Amino acid sequence: MHIMEGFLPWQWCFVWWLVALPFLIMGILELRAMMRKDREYLPLLGVCGAFIFILSALKLPSVTGSCSHPTGTGLSTMCFGVFITSIVGAIVLLFQALLLAHGGLSTMGANMVSMAIGGPVAGYAVYRLLKDTKVNIYVTVFLVTAVADLVTYVITSFELALAYPAQTGGILASFEAFFAIFAITQVPLAIVEGCVLALVFKYIVTLKPEILIKLNVFSEDQIARARQQDSEVLSSEGRS
Amino acid sequence: MIGKYKLELITGIVLIAFIAIFLYVSAGGSHEFRGSDDAGSQKIAELTGHPVESFTPLIPQYVPPSGEIESTLFALQASFGGLVLGLVFGYWLGQRKTSSAT
Numbered sequence: 244m245h246i247m248e249g250f251l252p253w254q255w256c257f258v259w260w261l262v263a264l265p266f267l268i269m270g271i272l273e274l275r276a277m278m279r280k281d282r283e284y285l286p287l288l289g290v291c292g293a294f295i296f297i298l299s300a301l302k303l304p305s306v307t308g309s310c311s312h313p314t315g316t317g318l319s320t321m322c323f324g325v326f327i328t329s330i331v332g333a334i335v336l337l338f339q340a341l342l343l344a345h346g347g348l349s350t351m352g353a354n355m356v357s358m359a360i361g362g363p364v365a366g367y368a369v370y371r372l373l374k375d376t377k378v379n380i381y382v383t384v385f386l387v388t389a390v391a392d393l394v395t396y397v398i399t400s401f402e403l404a405l406a407y408p409a410q411t412g413g414i415l416a417s418f419e420a421f422f423a424i425f426a427i428t429q430v431p432l433a434i435v436e437g438c439v440l441a442l443v444f445k446y447i448v449t450l451k452p453e454i455l456i457k458l459n460v461f462s463e464d465q466i467a468r469a470r471q472q473d474s475e476v477l478s479s480e481g482r483s
Numbered sequence: 484m485i486g487k488y489k490l491e492l493i494t495g496i497v498l499i500a501f502i503a504i505f506l507y508v509s510a511g512g513s514h515e516f517r518g519s520d521d522a523g524s525q526k527i528a529e530l531t532g533h534p535v536e537s538f539t540p541l542i543p544q545y546v547p548p549s550g551e552i553e554s555t556l557f558a559l560q561a562s563f564g565g566l567v568l569g570l571v572f573g574y575w576l577g578q579r580k581t582s583s584a585t
Contacts, residue, residue: 245520248540250527256541286571293571296564300557304505308514309522335560342545342556345520349541381490403523407530417530424522435501438494445490450575473487 244314244357244399244425245339248347255406260352263329266360270330277327284323287447287454291319292331294443298436299335299358305428313436314395317388318444320363321370322460332359357398366391380448380461380469381441389437396425449473 251259277284298315305311319328336354339345346354366387373383404418447455452466461469508514528535547553 247520247524247538248542248544249538250524253541286574289567289571293564293567297561297568300561300564302518302557303501304509304516306504306508308508308511308516309519310516311519338560340544342547343553344544344546347540347542347544399523403527407527409530420526420530421523424526425519428519431501431504435497438490438497442490442494446572450572450579 244311244354244396245336245346246350246353246399246403248340248344248350251350251353251402251406253349255402256349256352258352259350259356259402263333263352263355263360266326266329267333267355270326270328270333273324273326274330277323283454284458287322287451287458288319288327288331290443290447291322291328292334294318294440295331295335299339303432303435305431307428309424309428311396311425311428311432313432314358314362314392315388315436315440316358316363316395317366317384317391317437318440320366320391321384321387322455322458325360325363325367328363329355329359332363335359353399353402357402358395361398362391362393362395365394374461380465381445384441384444385437388440389433392433392436393426393429396429397422400425445469445473 294315296315298313300312302310302312314332316328316332319331333351333355336346336351336359340347340351340354369390370383370387373386400418400421403421404414407417408414409416409420448466448469452470455461456463456466509516524535524538528538547556
């Protein structure tokens with residue numbers, strides 16, 4: 244989903260940076276408030292950030308015969324919200340822009356809007372929609388992650404379509420062209436990412452349920468019910 | 484027995500299916516598996532009518548001199564994530580063991 248340095252006219256670079264900045268500022272404020280209040284959350288933030296680091300470094304082959312990488316932002320979005328996630332995503336994008344020539348400083352605004360902000364916002368919407376329903380929490384995690392991943396690529400297609408409307412058909416036609424490149428490739432990757440992060444979430448529920456309850460990611464009841472399903476795992480662990 | 488490992492099982496099946504699809508697609512032979520980012524850049528060149536090389540960085544940037552260096556840096560990024568992940572899960576596991584011992 245990286246838009247390469249130089250491939251976006253400066254006007255659009257400016258626009259997307261402008262869109263991204265408020266999120267970054269809110270993220271820094273929220274992060275500072277959280278650090279001051281309770282450092283107990285830091286390990287969980289580490290896990291969420293670690294997944295963004297790992298998954299966005301993995302370029303996986305897809306059905307379309309090209310490679311792309313998952314984003315891993317879903318977990319962080321559920322636990323810490325959109326603003327803090329945007330900071331973590333921005334750190335990854337900065338690393339890739341400075342050292343890997345994947346994206347660049349001028350296009351980083353646009354890349355942040357797709358990966359660190361847009362995807363998480365969509366994921367957060369799914370999360371809020373499903374949070375207090377009877378839907379199994381792992382299914383929720385799967386959907387949030389997969390949606391955050393997919394929407395990231397849809398937004399990239401949209402950003403490019405806006406900057407480069409096709410001569411015939413305009414923005415819509417070029418959106419379709421970019422959508423075919425980015426979003427279709429991403430569908431299988433989003434499914435894999437959703438499964439893997441749901442599994443990780445299961446291990447967090449097993450090891451550190453109290454932190455999820457304290458952050459109110461899911462209610463105590465939901466966590467308790469999920470733990471009951473996995474309780475055989477716990478007892479067998481205890482025996483070994 | 485299957486109940487408690489349901490999620491692991493599903494993830495395993497999805498991973499196997501993913502690999503199978505990859506093998507099937509790559510056996511076709513006509514795909515180079517290049518990055519979708521580059522495909523995107525090429526599409527831009529196509530739409531604007533300017534060759535890819537004519538897009539120069541607005542802000543000068545460091546470009547890894549070879550694919551080897553690039554993969555090193557990507558591995559570095561992933562291993563940093565893996566390090567933090569192992570550290571935290573190990574820390575939590577240790578916490579749980581000690582608290583259940585007392």
